[in-house]
Amino acid sequence: xxxxxxxxxxxxxxxxPKHVHDSWHQRAAYAYDASNRDFAPDAVVFPATTAxxxxxxxxxxxxxxxxIPRGAGxxxxxxxxxxxxxxxxxxxxxxxxxxxxxxxxxxxxEPGVVTxxxxxxxxxxxxxxxxxxxxxxxxxxxxxxxxxxxxxKAVKYGVTRDYVLGLEAVTGAGEVVATGVRTxxxxxxxxxxxxxxxxxxxxAVITRITVRLLPLPESVRxxxxxxxxxxxxxxxxxxxxxxxxxxxxxxxxxxxxIGCAESHLEIGLPTxxxxxxxxxxxxxxxxxxxxxxxVAKVCRDQNARTVSxxxxxxxxxxxxxxxxxxxxxxxxxxxxKINEDIVVPRTKIPAVVRxxxxxxxxxxxxxxxxxxxxxxxxHFNIMLDKExxxxxxKAESAVVELFDYVLKLGGTISGEHGVGISxxxxxxxxxxxxxxxxxxxxxDVFDPNHILNPGKMFPPET
Numbered sequence: 516x517x518x519x520x521x522x523x524x525x526x527x528x529x530x531x532p533k534h535v536h537d538s539w540h541q542r543a544a545y546a547y548d549a550s551n552r553d554f555a556p557d558a559v560v561f562p563a564t565t566a567x568x569x570x571x572x573x574x575x576x577x578x579x580x581x582x583i584p585r586g587a588g589x590x591x592x593x594x595x596x597x598x599x600x601x602x603x604x605x606x607x608x609x610x611x612x613x614x615x616x617x618x619x620x621x622x623x624x625e626p627g628v629v630t631x632x633x634x635x636x637x638x639x640x641x642x643x644x645x646x647x648x649x650x651x652x653x654x655x656x657x658x659x660x661x662x663x664x665x666x667x668k669a670v671k672y673g674v675t676r677d678y679v680l681g682l683e684a685v686t687g688a689g690e691v692v693a694t695g696v697r698t699x700x701x702x703x704x705x706x707x708x709x710x711x712x713x714x715x716x717x718x719a720v721i722t723r724i725t726v727r728l729l730p731l732p733e734s735v736r737x738x739x740x741x742x743x744x745x746x747x748x749x750x751x752x753x754x755x756x757x758x759x760x761x762x763x764x765x766x767x768x769x770x771x772x773i774g775c776a777e778s779h780l781e782i783g784l785p786t787x788x789x790x791x792x793x794x795x796x797x798x799x800x801x802x803x804x805x806x807x808x809x810v811a812k813v814c815r816d817q818n819a820r821t822v823s824x825x826x827x828x829x830x831x832x833x834x835x836x837x838x839x840x841x842x843x844x845x846x847x848x849x850x851x852k853i854n855e856d857i858v859v860p861r862t863k864i865p866a867v868v869r870x871x872x873x874x875x876x877x878x879x880x881x882x883x884x885x886x887x888x889x890x891x892x893x894h895f896n897i898m899l900d901k902e903x904x905x906x907x908x909k910a911e912s913a914v915v916e917l918f919d920y921v922l923k924l925g926g927t928i929s930g931e932h933g934v935g936i937s938x939x940x941x942x943x944x945x946x947x948x949x950x951x952x953x954x955x956x957x958x959d960v961f962d963p964n965h966i967l968n969p970g971k972m973f974p975p976e977t
Contacts, residue, residue, distance in 0.1 A: 518557040518580050518602065526560050526602070529570045534561040534608070545603045548588040548595050549650075549842075550937055551852065556583065556597035563608045565683060565691055565722040571604060572720065573689040575966045583968050584716035586626070586658025589650040591842075591854055592935025594662065594715045598970040606657050609722065612636060620728045621680065621697060626657020626721050630664075643731040645672035648931070649839045657721045663713030665931035667764040667795075667838075670889030672729070674931065676712045683723035684711055687962025697725055710957070715933050716968040718961035732797035735763075736807035737825040739834065740792045740814035741785050745769060745872070748790035749865040751817040752888045755794070756861060758813050760806055765889030766793040766838050769868075771848070772885040776837040779844040784837065788820065792888070793834055841885055842894070848881045849898035853910050854937075857917065858892045859926035867893060870920050878909040892930040918944055934972045942974045 527535045536542060536559040547553035557580070562568045575582045581601025588595055588605075597603050610627035617640055624633060631651040634644050647666035648654055654664070660682070665674040681695025695701070695708035711719050742748040752765055768776065768791045777784040784791070792814065796806035807824055814822045825831040845852055859867050868884070871893075875882045886894035895917065899906045918928045918941055928945055929938055943951065955973070958965070 517600070522574070522578055522580065523558060525574060526558065526571065529574070530560055530562055530567050534563070535559070545585065545588070545605065546597070548590050548593060550591055550593040550596070550935065552593050552596060552936070554596045554598045554600075556603040557600050559603045559605065561605055561608045565685065568604070568685045568720050568722055569689050569691055571602065572685055572687065572966070575602070576689060576964050579964070579966070581966055581969050582720075584657075584661065584720045586655035586661070587629070587650070587653050589648075589654045590658065590662060590935065591856075591932040592929075592937040594933050594935035594968070594971055595658075596936065598936055601966075601969075604720070606720075606722075607655070609657075610655075613723070615640060615642070615728075617642060619697070620730075622726050622728060624656050624724050624726065626655060626660070626724065628656045630654050630656055630659055637728055638731055641731050643729040644678065644726065645669075645729065646675045646678060649842060656724055656726075660712050660721055660724055661714065661716050662933045663931065665887065665890075665892065667766055667887055669887060669892075669931075670765055671761050671763040676709055678726045678728075679708055679712050679724060680727050681725040682708050682711055682721055684719035684721045686719045687964070687967040691722075692719070695725065699727075713933070715935065715971050717958060717972050718967065720967070732763075732803075734800040734803040735795055735797045736803045737831040737834065738794045738796075738807055738810050738814070739823050739825060740794070740811075740819040741788045741821045742790045742792070742818065743788060743820050744818065745789040745868055746865055747818040748792050749868045749888070751792060751814055751819070752864055753862045754813050754817050755810060758809060760796070760809050760813070762794050762806075762810065762889055763797050764793070764795040764887075766886065767791075767888035767893070768793070768838070768841070768885045769883065771881065771883040772841055775844050775847060775883065776841055778847065779840060780833065780837050782833045782837060792819075793838060838885070842896075845883055845896055845898055848883065849900060851899055851901040853897040853899070853914060854932070855895045855914060855917070855928070856886065856892060856930045856932045857895055857921045857926060857928060858890070858930035859921055859924045861889070861891045863924045863926065864888060864891060864893070866924060867921065870917065871895060874913045874917060878913050880906060880910055880913065882913075887930075890930075891926070915941070936970060939970075939972060939974055942972070
C-alpha cells in the first residue's frame with residue numbers, strides 16, 4: 516500500500532521530524548546506487564538505534580509497506596533500491612565504533628561506520644581489518660556485511676564473512692536477535708551470523724557488528740609485471756600459487772583497463788601491453804622481501820616483459836588508485852555499463868580470458884576486464900549505449916554465454932557484488948530448484964510478510 520500522511524507522521528515520531536525525508540528532491544537522492552538504475556522510494560527514514568529499526572519494521576508489518584535497508588549506496592547490483600516503493604532506511608546515523616579490544620583482536624561497530632575510516636582507526640593501534648572493497652573510502656560496514664564484500668586482499672585474508680564473529684539484527688518480523696560469539700571458536704546451534712551475512716537485507720537489518728582483527732603486517736611489498744600476451748599474465752596467477760607463494764593481492768588489468776586507467780590518472784602505465792599484474796606480499800621485512808623476489812622470478816618465468824618492485828609508497832599508492840578508480844573511469848568507453856564479477860578456479864583464468872576475447876571479437880562490443888585474479892574473481896564490463904537495441908541484445912547474450920561458461924568451469928556468477936536486481940534474472944542458472952525452495956522457506960521464517968527489501972535475490976516473478 517502507498518505510504519500516506521498518517522504513516523509519515525508516525526515515522527517522524529519514531530526518529531524525529533528532521534530524520535524523515537518525503538519531498539521529491541529528498542527521495543530522489545536515495546533513488547539510485549552504483550548500478551546506474553533508479554527507483555524513487557515513498558520516503559527515506561534515518562534510524563539512530565536498534566529500537567528505531569524495530570519500531571519501523573513493526574510499523575511496516577502492521578501497515579503493509581516495504582522497508583529497504585541501505586548503507587552508502589555504493590552497491591553494484593541495485594540491492595538498496597526501492598524497486599516496489601516503500602521506505603528506504605539508510606543506517607548512516609548509526610556510525611559509531613563502539614569499542615576496539617586489542618588483547619582479544621575484536622571490535623564492535625555500528626553499521627554506518629565507513630569501512631576505510633575503521634581500517635585507519637585500527638591500523639593506528641597496530642591492528643588490521645583486511646576486507647577492502649574498492650569503495651572503502653565511502654562504503655559502510657553494514658553494507659559490506661549485507662553483501663559479504665571482498666576486495667583485493669581476499670586472496671590471502673578472505674572476505675567479510677571471515678571476519679564477522681557476531682551480529683545484532685532486527686528480523687523482518689521485527690524481532691531483535693543476537694547471533695554469533697565473541698570468541699575464536701563457537702559451534703552451538705546453526706550459524707545464523709553467516710546466514711545473515713551476504714543476505715542483502717532480505718532477512719534482517721544489521722544494527723551492530725562484532726568483527727575479528729589481525730595484527731598489522733610489518734611490511735608490504737608491491738610488484739608490477741607487464742605482459743605482451745594476456746594469456747601469459749593469466750597463467751602467472753596459477754604459477755605463483757604452484758610455487759607455494761601466498762600473495763595478499765594479485766590484481767589484473769587487461770589492455771582496455773590499462774588505457775582507461777592511464778587516461779584517467781596519467782601515471783605512465785604501458786598502454787601497449789596486453790595485461791598488467793599488480794601483486795602484493797606482506798609479513799615481516801625479511802619475509803616480504805624474500806616473497807617479493809620469488810614472485811618476480813615467477814613473473815619473469817611466465818614471459819613478463821618487465822617486472823618491477825615498487826618501494827616508493829607514493830608510487831604504490833598511485834597504482835592502487837588507478838586500480839580502484841577503474842570502475843567509474845570506464846564511462847569514457849560508453850554511456851552505459853553492464854558490470855559482472857564472475858569467479859572461476861584460478862587455474863581456469865586463462866580459459867575465461869580467452870572466452871572474453873572471443874566474445875569481444877564476436878560482438879564487436881567494448882569489453883573491459885580487471886579484478887582480483889588471485890582468487891579467480893574477474894570484473895567483466897561491457898560498455899555500450901543501451902538505447903541501441905542491437906548492442907543491448909548482443910551484450911545481454913554475451914553475459915548469458917559467459918555465465919554459462921563460468922558455471923561449466925565450476926565457477927560462480929557473482930563473487931562479491933551480490934545478486935540484487937541485476938543478477939536476479941540469472942539466479943536460477945546457478946541455484947537449482949531444491950536449494951531455491953530452501954532459501955524461500957528461510958525467507959519466510961525471517962520475514963513472514965516479505966516486507967524487507969522486495970524484488971532482490973530471487974528470480975523475478977513471472
